[in-house]
Amino acid sequence: MYTEPNRPTLTVFTPAYNRAHTLPRTYESLCKQSCKDFVWLIIDDGSTDNTKDLVKSWQEAGNGFEIVYKYKENSGMHTAHNAAYRMIDTELNVCIDSDDKMADEAIIKIISFWTDNRCNDAAGIVGLNADFGGNLIGDFLPETVDKLTLDEIKEVRKIGGDKKLVYRTEIIKSVPEYPEFPGEKLVPLGYKYLLIDQKHPLLVMNEILCNVEYQTDGSSNTIVKQYMVSPKGFAEARKAEMVYSLSLQRRVRACIHYVSSSIISKNRHFLRESPKKHMTFFTIPFGCLLYLYIKHVNEKKLTKEKYKRTMK
Numbered sequence: 001m002y003t004e005p006n007r008p009t010l011t012v013f014t015p016a017y018n019r020a021h022t023l024p025r026t027y028e029s030l031c032k033q034s035c036k037d038f039v040w041l042i043i044d045d046g047s048t049d050n051t052k053d054l055v056k057s058w059q060e061a062g063n064g065f066e067i068v069y070k071y072k073e074n075s076g077m078h079t080a081h082n083a084a085y086r087m088i089d090t091e092l093n094v095c096i097d098s099d100d101k102m103a104d105e106a107i108i109k110i111i112s113f114w115t116d117n118r119c120n121d122a123a124g125i126v127g128l129n130a131d132f133g134g135n136l137i138g139d140f141l142p143e144t145v146d147k148l149t150l151d152e153i154k155e156v157r158k159i160g161g162d163k164k165l166v167y168r169t170e171i172i173k174s175v176p177e178y179p180e181f182p183g184e185k186l187v188p189l190g191y192k193y194l195l196i197d198q199k200h201p202l203l204v205m206n207e208i209l210c211n212v213e214y215q216t217d218g219s220s221n222t223i224v225k226q227y228m229v230s231p232k233g234f235a236e237a238r239k240a241e242m243v244y245s246l247s248l249q250r251r252v253r254a255c256i257h258y259v260s261s262s263i264i265s266k267n268r269h270f271l272r273e274s275p276k277k278h279m280t281f282f283t284i285p286f287g288c289l290l291y292l293y294i295k296h297v298n299e300k301k302l303t304k305e306k307y308k309r310t311m312k
Helices: 023-031 051-061 077-087 106-117 150-156 190-197 223-229 231-244 248-264 277-282 284-311
Strands: 010-016 038-045 066-072 092-095 124-130 163-168 202-211
Touching (some): 023 051, 092 106, 223 231, 231 248, 248 284
Parallel strands (some): 124 202
Antiparallel strands (some): 092 163
């Protein structure tokens, strides 16, 4: 991939929506990096707080690294990723969420590791996450292999915990963007990673690259609601899982979720559109049960939220 002379090696990109209260710790963690061979790209997904002014003050301060700010209308995390990938022109990129911190010396660790181990068939690097206390989230990666796909890590070797992914920009751009559906704001990010898995493994790096904290209003904590409001996005991701996942269990689970999401989106042609028609047909009863469960849980949460509002 061509990059301009003297361009940094790495882009750290951060999708943000009303995170002016947490972004400063992300910023401070980047300021603490001894290696400044990176760009910080902030994709503001329609924030209504003071995110723009905050970032402007950092740009004016001068920190030894470039800060790029891009505002877009609010349309969800996956569209912020699409916007970031269109803009990134460095060799490598990594997403650090707006409520997380870059681990100490993570930048130099990434660049040094890539310099020593780079190869054309690798999609990038898979590293580790820790909490804010430095405690590893999930399991270490195996020391006996040099490369693994994300699907192998999660579904075959059953290695637990979210991992930090550093991708080569030319590879991340070589697969289709996340599909965008009007009125929906979520497509699971794993959709794109699974497509990359089909051609390129990741270099294994047993180093903590990010300190994470899960917000109560983050997507991982509002997943049932997301199922209801973004069914087409979830259905599209499930189709990819049906075709490409190495795990039979995951493929069956994807079929069940695909049926459920199709019921929510009122897609009468879901069986015809399924890439695994026979498997989908046999999972219809389970998909119907999952739909009823999701509907019940969502209605229960809505009732609870309504009650809390009336009590204020």
